[in-house]
Amino acid sequence: MNTTAPAASPSPRSVLARNKLMRTAERLYAERGFANVSVRQISEAAGQRNNSAVQYHFHGRDELIKAILSRYTDVIEERRIAMVEALGTERTVSLEEHFTCLIMPGVEYHIEAPGPTWGARFFAQALVEPALRAYVIQEHLNTPSHRILDTYGAVRRKDVDPGLLQRHNAMVRQLSVHAFAELEHDLANGRIDRSETEARWRQLGQDLITALCGLSAALLGRS
Amino acid sequence: MNTTAPAASPSPRSVLARNKLMRTAERLYAERGFANVSVRQISEAAGQRNNSAVQYHFHGRDELIKAILSRYTDVIEERRIAMVEALGTERTVSLEEHFTCLIMPGVEYHIEAPGPTWGARFFAQALVEPALRAYVIQEHLNTPSHRILDTYGAVRRKDVDPGLLQRHNAMVRQLSVHAFAELEHDLANGRIDRSETEARWRQLGQDLITALCGLSAALLGRS
Numbered sequence: 001m002n003t004t005a006p007a008a009s010p011s012p013r014s015v016l017a018r019n020k021l022m023r024t025a026e027r028l029y030a031e032r033g034f035a036n037v038s039v040r041q042i043s044e045a046a047g048q049r050n051n052s053a054v055q056y057h058f059h060g061r062d063e064l065i066k067a068i069l070s071r072y073t074d075v076i077e078e079r080r081i082a083m084v085e086a087l088g089t090e091r092t093v094s095l096e097e098h099f100t101c102l103i104m105p106g107v108e109y110h111i112e113a114p115g116p117t118w119g120a121r122f123f124a125q126a127l128v129e130p131a132l133r134a135y136v137i138q139e140h141l142n143t144p145s146h147r148i149l150d151t152y153g154a155v156r157r158k159d160v161d162p163g164l165l166q167r168h169n170a171m172v173r174q175l176s177v178h179a180f181a182e183l184e185h186d187l188a189n190g191r192i193d194r195s196e197t198e199a200r201w202r203q204l205g206q207d208l209i210t211a212l213c214g215l216s217a218a219l220l221g222r223s
Numbered sequence: 224m225n226t227t228a229p230a231a232s233p234s235p236r237s238v239l240a241r242n243k244l245m246r247t248a249e250r251l252y253a254e255r256g257f258a259n260v261s262v263r264q265i266s267e268a269a270g271q272r273n274n275s276a277v278q279y280h281f282h283g284r285d286e287l288i289k290a291i292l293s294r295y296t297d298v299i300e301e302r303r304i305a306m307v308e309a310l311g312t313e314r315t316v317s318l319e320e321h322f323t324c325l326i327m328p329g330v331e332y333h334i335e336a337p338g339p340t341w342g343a344r345f346f347a348q349a350l351v352e353p354a355l356r357a358y359v360i361q362e363h364l365n366t367p368s369h370r371i372l373d374t375y376g377a378v379r380r381k382d383v384d385p386g387l388l389q390r391h392n393a394m395v396r397q398l399s400v401h402a403f404a405e406l407e408h409d410l411a412n413g414r415i416d417r418s419e420t421e422a423r424w425r426q427l428g429q430d431l432i433t434a435l436c437g438l439s440a441a442l443l444g445r446s
Contacts, residue, residue, distance in 0.1 A: 032353055033351075033352045034256065035257035035352065089326050174401035177401075178351075179394060181351070182393060185353065210442050211442045212438075214437040215434045216437070216440020217441075218436055
């Protein structure tokens with residue numbers, strides 16, 4: 001992914017500072033929104049003495065945001081690639097298998113995270129930010145696993161008009177990105193008890209797979 | 224709706240200034256994102272000599288945002304109430320009628336607007352802003368027309384677990400709000416030709432009704 005790294009190999013201390021800034025920024029942005037967090041607040045909350053640490057390590061807010069997006073996408077993409085490859089390309093992949101590959105890697109990431117997560121809310125905000133929307137769709141929702149699914153998945157097997165397929169894929173993205181963000185928000189804000197974390201992520205996964213199978217069959221079945 | 228109006232009846236000049244500030248803010252926020260517009264920029268762009276015009280007329284950014292949300296919701300709610308009332312409560316409302324009432328008032332609003340619209344992008348951003356999310360859901364997505372649909376609509380007729388119904392309704396909201404915002408964004412940014420405006424809004428309406436019928440049948444049919 002296109003994260004911005006210094007040209008020379010960064011020192012261990014620099015790597016640590018970058019990681020701390022990324023984790024802190026992801027949390028603050030997720031909790032308060034892009035509009036309510038300054039890069040100075042991020043530097044301070046990350047314990048950086050230099051208030052322009054974000055500028056120094058990331059050349060500004062936008063590159064910091066892109067680096068955080070890449071980290072979140074990469075972790076989930078790694079799991080999805082393994083699932084997609086396990087399906088193989090020898091036979092028709094069912095709608096349920098298709099959406100299981102799309103949804104479950106994110107569900108598992110959120111369940112296995114050692115503590116609270118911020119990535120889903122952060123990602124949803126980036127997708128809605130006017131200046132970032134096109135970048136997010138291009139770089140983070142058009143990954144190799146998505147392209148393999150689009151080529152071999154059940155959605156593709158039907159002889160579907162490309163325009164309709166594109167509108168379908170946009171709906172799948174809109175629903176799944178914002179459903180993940182809302183559950184993460186509800187867990188973070190005590191609307192759902194912490195003890196239910198794993199059960200609720202699994203429930204969301206099953207709900208989304210069921211809902212997307214129904215949506216996809218209805219929408220693509222028309223053509 | 225809970226817009227903030229001065230306690231005394233406002234002067235015509237004050238009403239004009241408020242309207243100008245609201246239209247300007249809606250446009251700037253929709254085009255640049257909440258994070259990239261200051262209240263000072265809004266006052267300047269609205270031609271207000273006083274840089275604290277937003278503070279004077281709305282007591283700050285949050286009340287300005289709430290007033291804009293109310294105006295957008297009220298216009299669409301008025302259309303939806305008329306559609307829902309025309310259905311009556313004497314017979315079972317079908318899934319398709321249910322989602323037509325939910326989706327088409329917004330589609331018609333965007334088609335009949337005399338020029339470009341900003342409301343859908345503005346609304347989607349507010350729904351993703353951590354401090355506004357609960358308010359938006361409570362005040363603007365739990366309107367009388369929604370409550371009538373929930374009571375008499377097809378979704379309710381099925382003997383559905385309340386928790387599942389709530390998760391279902393959240394998905395319907397996530398998909399429809401963000402699908403509207405994305406089409407508005409694509410029209411504003413020249414990804415779709417202006418001459419196709421009406422056709423594309425109608426297509427989105429039909430796509431959403433079809434997709435939501437499929438989603439709903441799949442999700443609620445399980446229980």
